[in-house]
Amino acid sequence: MTHTKKKQPVAPRANLTMADLAELAGVSKITVSRALSESPLVNAETRERVQALARKHGYKLNVSARNLRLRRSHTVAVIVEMKPSSGRTMWDPYPLSLLGGISQELTSAGYSVLLTTRQGATDAPVQAADGIILLGQGAHQDAVRFYDRLGMPMVVWGAAEQGGDNHIVVGSDNRQGGISAAERFVSIGRRHPVFIGNPDHPEMAQRLFGFVDELANHGIKPLLLRRAEFTLESGIEAVRSLSDRKVRFDAIFACSDLLAMGAIRALVELGQSVPNDVSVIGYDDTPLGASFLPPLSTVRQNWQEGGVLLARKVLAQIHGQTVQSQMMATTLVVRAT
Amino acid sequence: MTHTKKKQPVAPRANLTMADLAELAGVSKITVSRALSESPLVNAETRERVQALARKHGYKLNVSARNLRLRRSHTVAVIVEMKPSSGRTMWDPYPLSLLGGISQELTSAGYSVLLTTRQGATDAPVQAADGIILLGQGAHQDAVRFYDRLGMPMVVWGAAEQGGDNHIVVGSDNRQGGISAAERFVSIGRRHPVFIGNPDHPEMAQRLFGFVDELANHGIKPLLLRRAEFTLESGIEAVRSLSDRKVRFDAIFACSDLLAMGAIRALVELGQSVPNDVSVIGYDDTPLGASFLPPLSTVRQNWQEGGVLLARKVLAQIHGQTVQSQMMATTLVVRAT
DNA sequence: CGATATCAAGATATCGATATCATTGATGCA
DNA sequence: TGCATCAATGATATCGATATCTTGATATCG
CATH class of the missing domain: 3.40.50.2300 (Response regulator)
Known part of the structure; x- marks a missing residue:
């Protein structure tokens, strides 16, 4: 006594192949292949017939086989x-x-x-x-x-x-982002800007360079405040540290919206008015920043x-x-x- | 004169196959296959030799071929x-x-x-x-x-x-989430809770059912406030509409943290105290909710x-x-x- | 009418890996 | 010495699709 059919543990669905389809349709494999790929090399009537059969039996192309033959995987x-x-x-x-x-x-x-x-x-x-x-x-x-x-x-x-x-x-264009922020601060007369972010990160470094360079054109040198985390807490803490050190500043360019919102929160706690005393620009234009109170100015990336x-x-x-x-x-x- | 080598537009890297490797090593394809897959069927020395060759020439397994043969794609x-x-x-x-x-x-x-x-x-x-x-x-x-x-x-x-x-x-377990929120409201003596969310969404519906059922055990019937969007704005607007309609409520269970935060913001604007006048529970435990002011109570999903x-x-x-x-x-x- | 296009379809080889069965030489044991 | 056993390797078939080359039938043209 022999097992005529082994139990198939993985995929019990018996997928039929082009060869099966070919037999059903009474044509060769290649014709099936052509029919299914809308090749003009097969008669329209044949094509319809094959396609109908494929639909009827739920034929599924074996992607691995095709990839192997075509030498690409899409x-x-x-x-x-x-x-x-x-x-x-x-x-x-x-x-x-x-x-x-x-x-x-x-x-x-x-x-x-x-x-x-x-x-x-x-x-x-x-x-x-x-x-x-x-x-x-x-x-x-x-x-x-x-x-x-x-x-x-x-x-x-x-x-x-x-x-x-x-x-x-x-x-x-992170550099351009930094420049834009700088231009804005300059145009509204800020003279003591702070940059919050992590210059070890190449993208942030670009923002910093743009920011610094543009400010330099107006004889302003910003303060760099390193922060590795881009969270709200990190922003809060950053502003507190500025305050503790009695640093004088009137503008903050933060490397993320969260950082900026944290900063604003800390500023408000410290009795500073945003944007009257300190102007703040964030980065990313997250939906949250837009509905923050006050609505956050920011550099948008698409x-x-x-x-x-x-x-x-x-x-x-x-x-x-x-x-x-x-x-x-x-x-x-x-x-x- | 014939072109001995066509220009290859796509991938100029000539990948070598197991057959190539076999020739280099002076063994058969199968042995290469076995050597690379750590099969115990090959001599240790042979295995090392083949593997070294593979590394040296940067051999890459053709995944499509293997998938085809093994009838699975991993x-x-x-x-x-x-x-x-x-x-x-x-x-x-x-x-x-x-x-x-x-x-x-x-x-x-x-x-x-x-x-x-x-x-x-x-x-x-x-x-x-x-x-x-x-x-x-x-x-x-x-x-x-x-x-x-x-x-x-x-x-x-x-x-x-x-x-x-x-x-x-x-x-x-959304139903359990709803029950938890209800239990909390009951335990702190709230009698007029509101549910904000979209019951057309099956997951939210479960939350609502749990919420309603548990409250019913204490003879409380919550108000259902439909909102399709789960944004901050939507939350704000929801509370305003409650206020416009002079609805009396002392607790809000919102289907997302954003919704909850919006609600709180609107409540504060309306001069209500959270949580003294109105208690609020959100959903999802987003990082933002945790650092919101006041820190948001919420149902956490992992x-x-x-x-x-x-x-x-x-x-x-x-x-x-x-x-x-x-x-x-x-x-x-x-x-x- | 014969030569040549044109169209539809088939035969065969091939992509690169692995499963299965076969082979070889060496070893163990009586 | 003879035979079974085992370790290492090889030959071949196969997975399922498509490229290339043919073939046969019909249409077209001078």
Whole structure:
């Protein structure tokens, strides 16, 4: 006595193949393939018949087989690489906002998004992709180099660094953001501005440079206040430390909206008026900042658009075109602070 | 004169195969395959030699070929399906928080995450996966049915509905969340509570039911205030409408922290004291609520853990085990409101 | 009418890996 | 010595799709 049919532990659904379909339709595999891919090489009547059969039996294309034959996977790996120092959850909302645009653009181009963090032991999944989008939060040059040597099309989000052999960089124009903030402060007559942020982070460093340079044009030298965290608490604490040190200041440029809101809260506690005594500009234009009281002035980055741009650039690279790094404009949104 | 080598537009890197490696090592393909997969069937010395060669030449496994042969992709499709009504960006942070746990768990199990929205014309990419995780925001029963008939292992995030043939449901215990809020209000002597949220959304409906039922045990009937949006503005507006209608109330259970914060802001504007006149409980325990003034009481859902659970359940299904739907406990976090 | 396009479909090879069965030489044991 | 056992490796078939080259039938043209 023999087992005629083994128990199938994994996927009991018996998928039928093109060969099966071919037999059912009384044609060859290749004709089925052509019919399903709308090739003009098959008779219209045949095509209809095959397609109807495929629908009827719930035929599913075996993507692996097709990928193998075509030598491409129609997949782009999106690697979310955060600064390894912060052992916290890898999922600050920031890089995720880009994901919207990325996913939208890739999907509509017929590509899939393979989401990865670096922690994965193997790079096998990444190598299966046709290209790479690397999202990181500063200080990840080692990651860039690591993936760069895979020799795959790659686009990195961030501050414009050199841009290696295979990869290019897309990011928002942080320097311009810093300049805008400086211009605003100058135009409303502030003379003692403070910068709150973390210059070790390349993107923030750009903001700082823009800020400092523009202010220098007007003979102003801002105070740099380092903060590693971009939370509300960190902002509160930052302003308190300024107050403790009896520092005189009349403007704050913070590297995130949360930081800015924290700062404002601390200022109010200290009896300072915003924006009369101290003017505050945040960064990111989060929805929260807009409905904060008072509504927060901020530098806007368009994440959605950034994601779309990232996607377009990888796709272009995959299609063999030469593409260039690009910085996206930032906008100063002046509200009440 | 003939072209001996065509220009390769896409990927100029000539990947070498196991066959190449075999030739280099003077063994057969199979031996290479075995050596690279640490099979005990090859001599240790041979294994080392092959592996060294692979490293030296930067050999990359062709994942498509392996997937084809092994008839599995080691990939789980994560489908982010939002309520189609809201034409807004599909990327509220909510489902994305789950992504952290999902990605972490799947990656460490050697699986990849294929990220998708439904908008993609084809389901081909999804069908290439070994399983599906469906993240949605209420009112997506049609989506569930759609993917259910693919006959693949599937886990859905949300309120426990029937749970179809192939899929099970994981979510947080919204009903319990509602009960906790009710208990709290009762225990501090509130008699006129209001519920703000959207009962069309299954998860919110559960919260409402729990809330209503528990209050009923104490002879209290809450007021239901429908709000479709979960923003700060919506919360503000909700309280104003209550005030306009001269409704008497002493407690608010809001379906999101933002809603709650908006409500508090409106209450303060109206000269009401929180929590003396009106007690407020939010939902989600966002970091923002914790640092709000006054710090917000809220019902906490553990997203990270939810993601992990989702991932574990699909994997179990993929491995042929029978798994069951599960609701995760919620915690009432009592702060100042 | 014969030669040549044109159209529809099929035969075969191939993508790169792994499962299965077969082979080889060395060793153990009676 | 003879035969079973075992360790290491190889030959071959196979996963399911598509590219390339053919084939056969029909249409077109000078």
